[in-house]
Amino acid sequence: MSIQCEVKSVTPLACNTYRILLTPSQPVAFKAGQYLLAVMGEKDKRPFSIASSPCREGELELHIGAAEHNAYAMEVVEAMKAALENGGTVTVEAPHGDAWIRDDSDKPLLLIAGGTGFSYVRSILDNCLSRGVSQPIFVYWGGRDLCQLYAHDELQALAAAHTNLTYVPVVESAPADWQGKVGNVLEAVSDDFVSLSAYDIYLCGRFEMAGAAREQFSAEKGAVRERMFADAFSFI
Known part of the structure; x- marks a missing residue:
């Protein structure tokens, strides 16, 4: 469905x-975990996860990583600005995607994100917390630094406020006083879990990361x- 949207705000977060x-x-x-297409032209439609939960009526939130060398994303940010x-107004098409939260399952949840793939995890996490789910939720978020x-601070606060939520940040390059995990986010998951047979697993990151996670x-x-x-998984 094609939808006209007013741009309410464009706010820099960190690291472009x-x-x-x-x-x-x-x-x-839409369902938590789906994405939209930012329409830049008739044949130019660019996908971005919807970071907000469906429970937030009347507003859609996006997190776009747009470093200067990433024209694909930066052009969308400039169009929004x-x-x-x-x-x-800007035009989007929504909803898209099949990796939405299966809210009829009571299995523990493992949510894995790389970089701005967190926007996908954010929608699912917000939805689960707003519904008051009781099963354990593990969020693993990996980044270069x-x-x-x-x-990070927001997730730490959420984990402190919800006893069933565990947040594990993973960075490749850590400051001297870093108390968290260092390395690859998939390796961190593998180190922490003996078995994942009981879990529903949701992940968003580069295609190679998703493929490696599925196989590993x-x-x-x-x-x-x-x-x-x-x-x-629909493309690899």
């Missing part, structure tokens, strides 16, 4: 990441492939 708030001209019925400054984990976790940790969800 922007939070964009959109007000759609009509209600958007232009619409904000000029009082114009702490700067990339732009919601199913072969080495007993993960059930049918209970692993990522939009990347």
Whole structure:
């Protein structure tokens, strides 16, 4: 469905990441974990996870990592800024994606994100917390450095407020006083879990990361492939 959206705000977060708030001209019925397409042209439609939960009516939130060398994302941010400054609108198509939260399952949840793939995890996490789910939720978020984990403090606060939520940050390059894990986020998961056979697993990151997770976790940790969800699986 094609939808016109007013750009409510474009806010820099950290490490060339922007939070964009959109007000759609009509209600958007989507499931936590789905994505939208930012329409840049008739044949140019660019996917971004919806970071907000469906329970936030009347607003769509995006997190876009747009370093200067990443023209694909930076052009979208610039288009959003232009619409904000000029009082114009942007066009999106939504919803898309099959890796939405299966809310009829009571299995413990493992949510894995790389970089701005956290926007996908954020929608699912917000949805689960707002519904008051009681099963354990593990969030593993990996980045090159702490700067990339732009919601680190927020997640620490959420984990402190919800006894069933465990947040594990993983960085490749750590400051001297870093108390968390260092290295690859998939390796961190493998180190922490003897078996993943009982878990629903949701992940978002680069295609190669998603593919490696599916093969590694199913072969080495007993993960059930049918209970692993990522939009990347539709393309690899």
